[in-house]
Amino acid sequence: MTPPVLIAGFHRSGTSAVARALHTAGLHLGDELLGAEPANPYGHFEDVQVIAAHDDALRRVGLTWKSPTDPQPGADDELRSWIHAHVRRRARSGRPWAIKDPRLCLFLDHWLDASPTAKVIVVFRRPADAIASLHRRHVRRFVDTRGIDPSDRAFWETPDLGVRLWIHYHEQLLTQLPSADQVIALNFAHRASIENLPATLSQQWDIPVTTMDPVLLDPMLGGETTTSIEVRDPLLIPRTRHIWDQLSALIPKEM
Secondary structure, three states, X not given: OOOOEEEEOOOOOOHHHHHHHHHHOOOEOXXXXXXXXXXXXXXOOOEHHHHHHHHHHHHHOOOOOOOOOOOOOOOOHHHHHHHHHHHHHHHHOOOOEEEEOOOHHHHHHHHHHHXXXXXXXXXXXXXXHHHHHHHHHHHHHHHOOOOOOHHHHHHHHOOOHHHHHHHHHHHHHHHHOOOHHHEEEEEOOOHHHHHOHHHHHHHHHOOOOOOOOHHHOOOOOOXXXXXXXXXXXXXXXXXXXXXXXXXXXXXXXXX
């Protein structure tokens, strides 16, 4: 039986581009996917049921995806039961499948409990770039009266919220990763590794996917940038550097 692929990474780090690449290569991302928006014109490739299950689990402990709260929400029998049922249902289809949701960073152990052989793709991006992109997305949403969310104000009312979220998501993710042979890590700036991802999955994990036309990738994907953001709490800077070093170490040196 082909194991599922779990695509995990912080918001605005390139997980949608990776999910789109694998979707076009034949992986089933879900029956009902979150639609496109100006910040994600090609779509999010996120199963709306999975998003709802994760958000409900956070809500049960008084959190949202915007809560940079330690520790991890912890054991949640309701979520675990839902994930086990979801994995069984997806497996019965006989199709190679994947899940993509940034909240996987918070709940990866629940998915690995349901499917211990699952493969994990970690997508990461320079913190300043990911956080600046997150801010831009919520500025757009805030000024768009068709979908205003008052909680978006938190990004400007809570000092360093974006940085704290980047740290929180990655700290949780890094503590839940399975063995190295079940993990592939991708740096958003390295476009070639994402272009080659379907072939890598086929060769490394024997997952039946086809090749992908690089034209289908987001044209903004890859490349080094010089984005900078203000960080008020200087103690957060070494934490981001340490996490960045840990994420970078997940990529084999020959890559």
